[in-house]
Structures are given as C-alpha cells and as structure tokens.
Amino acid sequence: MLAPVFGHLLAELAAAPDPDMALNNLERYAAVVDRSVFFRVLTDHPGGLGLLARLFGSSQFLADALRRRPNLLAWLLEPRTMRQWLADDLEADLAQTLAPFAAREARMNALRRFKYRQLLRIASRDLLGDADLTVTTEELSRLADVCLAEAWRLADATLRAQYGAPLDGDGAETALAVVGMGKLGGDELNYSSDIDLMFVYGADGETEGGSEGRLANGDYFARLVREIVALLESVTEEGYAFRVDLRLRPEGRMGPVVLSLDGYRTYYAERAELWERQALLKARACAGDERVGARFMELARAVVYRPGVDASIVGAVRGMKREIDRHLPEKGGGNVKLGRGGIREIEFLVQALQLLYGGDDGWLRERTTLKALFRLTERGYLAPGLGHALSEAYVHLRTVEHRLQILHEFQTHTLPDDPDELGRLARRVGVSGSPARAASAFLRRHRAVTATVHRAFSEFFAERPAPRNRRLRVPSLLALQATGFRDPERARHNLRLIVEGRPLVPYEAALGRAMERLLPNLLDAVWQSPDPDEALNQMERFLAAVGPRAGLIELLASDTSVLAGLARLCAGGDLMTQLLITQPELMTALADPRAWERPKRARDFRTALAVVFAPGLAVSEQRDRLRQVKQAEELAIVWRYLLGVTGIDGYSREMTALAEATLAAGMLLALGPLVERHGVPRTADGRFIPAVIVGLGKLGGRELTTGSDLDIFLVYGGSDADGHEDGETDGAERVEAHTFWSEVVERVAGALGDITAAGVAFPVDLRLRPGSKGSGFASSVTAAERYYAEYGDLWERQTLTRSRICWGDRRLARRVRAMIRQHTFGAPLGPRGLKEIAEVRTRMELELGKETPGRLHVKFGHGGLVDVEFLVQALELRHGAGRPQASWPSTIASCAVCRRRCGCCPRGRPTPSSWPAPCRPAWRRRSACRRATRF
Known part of the structure; x- marks a missing residue:
C-alpha cells in the first residue's frame, strides 16, 4: 500500500535534518498504529510525508509525544489545525479538553496533554516554514x-x-x-x-x-x-x-x-x-x-520609564554584562544566549536604549525585542543598516536556540562540540548539504552574526572620552526658557544630540561641521514654528535618521525657506515626520519648488502610481511601492498645505484625489491574479458582470485628511433590472460572480490596508456596506436595492448622504446612484427621525466626546464637527426629496447648497433653518483643529 508514495517518502526522509533519526521514529510510530490505515493516510495526504520527516528528524521529544498519541496525526493534517491560533482559539480548545474531567489530577493530566498537542502543532508549523519566529x-x-x-x-x-x-x-x-x-x-x-x-x-x-x-x-x-x-x-x-x-x-x-x-x-x-x-x-x-x-x-x-535621559544607565548595564561574562567560562563556549555576540547582548543594547529614551518617546515602549529593534531604527536611535543587521542577527540566534531546544526539550543554549551533532543542528536550522558541509556553512554564518552583534554592543557600551569642545555652544536652560520652550531641559538635550550625534549614530567630522553651520538657522526656524518643543523633538529624530547624508544637512543649512517648512512640519507631531525619518531622501524632493508650487490632480497621482506596475515586480514589491508612492505624495500634499499653497478645502481635495488613484491601483493589484486564475464574471449568455465601488464618509465627501480610513462598499450587476448579475467566471477555476467580487474587495482592503515593511497605504473599512457583516464583502445591485428598501436604517440614510461612485462601470454607476437617491431622499425626514438623530448625537457627545473643563473634543464634543455634520444631514434628509440640487456629498458644499437653493434657509431669519450660514466657517475651524491634531 506504500508503493504509490514510496519514492516521495524516501526523498522526504533524505531531506530531513537527521534522516536516520527520522526513519527510526517513523518505524517506531508505524509500530503502534494500524499500518494499512497509516499508509492510506499518507497516500491521501502527500503533505503528511514532509511534516513527519521534518518532525521526526528534528525533535525526539515531539516524535515521542506523537507516538504516545498517534491519533494526533489526523488532527495535524486538518487545514484548520495548521493555522495561527489566537488566545480565544486556545482557550476554547483547552475548555473542550478539560470538560470531561472534574478531579484535580485528571484535569492536570488533561492540561499537559493539551500542552503537548499544541506544541506539536506549533512546532510543525515552525519546522515546515509556515510560521516565522x-x-x-x-x-x-x-x-x-x-x-x-x-x-x-x-x-x-x-x-x-x-x-x-x-x-x-x-x-x-x-x-x-x-x-x-x-x-x-x-x-x-x-x-x-x-x-x-x-x-x-x-x-x-x-x-x-x-x-x-x-x-x-x-x-x-x-x-x-x-x-x-x-x-x-x-x-x-x-x-x-x-x-x-x-x-x-x-x-x-x-x-x-x-x-x-x-x-x-x-x-x-x-x-x-x-x-x-x-x-x-x-x-x-x-x-x-x-x-x-x-x-x-x-x-x-x-x-x-522616567522623563529625561540618565546617562549612568549605560555604565550600569555595561557592569551587568561584565558580570555575566565573568561566569561564562563555567558555562562553556558557543553559548548563543549569554556568549559574545549572543542574544543577551542584543537584548541589553535594546533595553539600554529603551531606558535612556523611552521616558520621553512612548513609541519605544515595546516588550518584544524584534519589534523594539524596528521601532528604535524607525525613530533613528539605531542607524538603518545597524538596525537591520541586529534584527537579522536576532532572528538567526533565536532560531538556533529553538533548534537546540526542540531536539530533547532541554533548556540548552550551547552549540554542540561534536562535529556530527553540529552538522545535524545546522540542517535543523535550515542549512542544506551533508552534515559536514552544513556545519561549515553554519559556522561561517554564525561567526559573522556574532561578530556584528558584539561589535555593536562594544561600541555602544565602550568607555568614551569626553566630547571635544565644539565651536558652537548649546544655549543655556535660561535662554531656552526665555525663548518659549516649555521644557528647556529636554530642548537642551535634543540640541546636544543634534550637535554631537546619538551614541550609535555618531557624526563624522564633515557631518559635524555641517551640523554646526545648521544649528543657528535651525533654532530660528524652530522658534518661529507653532510648537517649538515638538518641532525640536521631531527635528532631532529626523536629523538622526539622516545619518551620514551630509548633502541633506547642507541643503537645510543653505535654504532657510525649506528649513522653515520642515520646522512647521515637525511642529505638527510625528505622523508626517515619521515618513521623513524612514525615507530622509524625500526631503530633497520637497526642496524642489516643482513639488509644491501647484496642487496636483487625480491624473498626476495616477501617473506617479504607474511605477507600481513596472514589469518583473513581485506582489510584495508592488504593495511596498504603492505605499511608498502614496506616502511621498501625501507628504507633498501636507507640505503644500503648511506652506499655504493650498487651504483646508484644497488639502482635502488633494488627499481625496490621491486616495481615489490609490484605490484604482489597488483594484488592479487585486484583479490581476484573480482574473488570471478565475477569468472574468459573465452571465449565462456571455455578458460581462461589472462592478462599482461606492465611497462613503470622508472619501465620499472629498474631505479626507491624513490618517483617514477609506469607507467603501462594492456593488456588482447590470445597469438595468433584467437579472444581469447572476453568473460565474469564465476561467479555468470557475467561481460565482458574488464570490469573485467579494474576493476582489477583500484583496483591495489588504492591498491598501495591510501592514508591510513600507507601512500602510490607506486602512479600508467595509463595515458600512449594505447588510454589513451578514452580507459578504460584495453585494449585487438587486440585493442592495432590496436591503435598503426593506431593512435600511436611518443611520444608513445619513451615511449615504456622503456617498459617491469612486471606481467602476459608468452605466452601472447610474443605477447605483438612483438606488442611493431613492433610499436617502425618497421620503422626507419626519419629526421622529429628527428626534432619533438628536438622541444619537447626544449619546455620542456623552460616550465619545467625554469633555471636561480641561478637555475638548473637536469631533464629538459640544459644537464639534459631528454637530455640523448631523445638522446638515438632517436638513438634507428633510428637504432633499424632490430636490436633486439639495444635497452634495461634501459637508461644506451642502451648507451652501442648503442655504442658497433649497428654500429651507431664508436669509436673516433667526430660526434653526438659518444655522448652515455660520456652519461653514465653524466647520473649517474645527476641521483645521482636527488636521492639526492628526499631524
């Protein structure tokens, strides 16, 4: 019965980290099960051969655990088992495991069985490469x-x-x-x-x-x-x-x-x-x-985390590591945890930086070492190359540690001295070749990693001579306080870092001289910014990230207008500054007047995004490029706004145009692989089944700001009510039209909203779609019409006042617009509806605004943005029936439309109907406040 898979089995055993151990464990396992059933399972699940070979050839204690509970193999081969489990999944599995038992001893035995069963699952995914560190x-x-x-x-x-x-x-x-x-x-x-x-x-x-x-x-x-x-x-x-x-x-x-x-x-x-x-x-x-x-x-x-910087921390941590080193000979050489260039040196370096700077920079307060390394690099406390090297080193060292411990479940951290054992360890780590060749390649890699780590550790914790006297002195605390800094001690510390550099990103001589030339103009620019303290905080982070790029420093020192713009950007906080920290080269583009002398249109953004589809790019590279282009363009939009090239309305229009272009690029990224696999959706008579994307909220109203989500839903079908929406795709793997378009919109949400190495483009929110969670990710136009006619709530009518077609088929768009207008403005809003809107608004003010005498909420607070939005929406819903000109997706435009055209807001009458007149300036002021807090 094994004949059909015998060749595959031999190949998997040969590829196992330890083929002899894998074969022995396979024989021992086969001895405790019904072999005919076992061989049939292997025949039906070819992937099971690779799983068993890697498990049996990597871990004796897990091989023993599976042999004691042989029925767990079938569980491991279930697709739903071999996925990432969250805490809720584990809790549910444990509750089910313990349910049959009441006695203490029985429950403790069941708990241990649960632990080893889950260890089998986690280790199998790890060894197969299905889960990263x-x-x-x-x-x-x-x-x-x-x-x-x-x-x-x-x-x-x-x-x-x-x-x-x-x-x-x-x-x-x-x-x-x-x-x-x-x-x-x-x-x-x-x-x-x-x-x-x-x-x-x-x-x-x-x-x-x-x-x-x-x-x-x-x-x-x-x-x-x-x-x-x-x-x-x-x-x-x-x-x-x-x-x-x-x-x-x-x-x-x-x-x-x-x-x-x-x-x-x-x-x-x-x-x-x-x-x-x-x-x-x-x-x-x-x-x-x-x-x-x-x-x-x-x-x-x-x-x-204590405010300020305590330099004595470095010496104290250095002493702790010296004490560990003193005892290392007793533990033997090759200790991947405590030895030279080991895990502990990375941890101590990271923790010292967190203790030094985490009191003032909350972003550094991260418990996981790998994530902390990313944040330290992102903030400029580690040079980019060093941060990347330490992250790779940490992954290598922790993987080695795992492969040492997975063999026998021993708490060991030391590389084996025996060459054969070292070769088998190397193969468990993933090095190919014979044990001898694998051991040699592994040692070369391991020594290079530990050398990099120890060099960084030694440089950071080395005793340093007093810094040489600079020609330029840092202003005194009294001078900084007199010039408007709220926290002069922190400001002085930031200035010292700017002049001298951070511990792990010291300046070369030429860069130090450039910094000295920059400092006087920098102080002027910071003092004239809206928030000198925040401007200096973010400026220090940016200059640390610039690293050895002396050309950028010279540019800032020589162009005071660019430096003033950068200071205003930094004064707004870290949201936009972070883009410059991760991509300092964008500063050069911003310094070019062509980047900010005029607003851009949607076609300009589409042209910029064309690089996403350059030939030969992998999907992950396309996603990263999408984010990089979006971030660069968003930074330029903010730059134009801060320099006064655009006002609030122009800023929002540009952000919306960028979002629409990005959404269109995301649709192309989603459609490409799906059309290749499934074809395009067609009706039984061969007609194409198109779709449109409806934008809601800030996207629909062309009022997007930095940090806004994209509220969207997708509707597919024909342009008339002739049933032109049922069908399936015409490719090799056929799926129904609903499945196809649902997968498209799900992929779009991932293409734009997933976190990658380049960050996020736009978070996508699909919760406002017709029927919400129970409707799937896409809806046919007929189903949407039926839903709104039978089940649509008042809050959905309010939402649809800010709706607009952002992508898709023009003829279908006409039908969808008619559907939206019928549901939104088909019947005037009566007194009961007005009361409901008022009650919802009151709850939002109390539950979300939570204002106190010292705390105002620009959006949800009393007289905030939501008050203007709800008032204008209520007027539209009450007076929009039969008046197509009475509504406009933009809140600010609707204020004007209601006042001028609807007959509902006569001039000069001191009644509630005159409210939209002062709403426009109030809306703009509140919007400006919210943009400032977002920046």
Missing part, C-alpha cells in the same frame, strides 16, 4: 498564558472553598494577578523556557471565611501562588506543564512570593535597582484578575 514565539507565549490561567482558576477555586473570598479593608473583594516577565512577558517564549513570573494582589485584608477558617490576605495569596506553581511544575504520568522561576520578584529568592500593589509601590520607590527596572521592560499581565493586572502595569511603566 515572531508568530512561533507568540503562540508559545499564548499557550503558556492559557495554561497559567487554568492553573490560577483551579487553585483559586480550591482556596476560596477553604477560606472564602479575600477582602480588602473596606470589605470589597480583591484578587491576584499573574505578571509574566522575561521571554513570557515579551511574547518570546522558547520550546523549553522557564516562565518567569511575579504575583501581585490588590490590597491587604482578610478572607471572609470558609471550611478552614480565615486567613490574612498575604497568607492566602502566598498559598495560592504555591498552589499555582505546584499545578504547573508537578510531574505526572503526562509530564509537566511549565517550569516556573520566581527570582525576578523583589528580594529575589529571599523575598515573599507575592506582594500587594502597595508593597510593590513601596519597594520600587525605595529600593529598586536598575536591573529590576530593566526586567520590568518586559512585564505583562498575562493571567488572573485583569483590574489588578492593569494597575500593576501602570505602576511598572512609571518605574521603568
């Missing part, structure tokens, strides 16, 4: 979270039955939170990690009493912690769940296993050392009471 470690961490939560629930229920609920001094119930530290807290767990934990309870007090009497809360929660640890660590016939390490708690091994929130607050305020602040960088409330966990995380952030 970030996804793998995140899934391992979520697995630990759900196991922790179950242990907490079981232990807490047991103790509450014995002693009653714990109460604080006021008689209110309090509870325990579990805080993950280290790799668990950072969502970076290994296959054989200890889980570093701390435990915190809400307040001191006493339990209410139970079968065993009462306990002080401290004693109750200490017992609870010990019970949780025992449930996880105890070895049963099914193994153990997780090893627990509590040494990161206050006082380490000598301290209590649990403290109250006040206890932690007192300890961290009086006795915390730097290493404890460093450890809290990765703290995460991962199980237990959510409210207590949230309060602890607020405390942790205040302890870790």
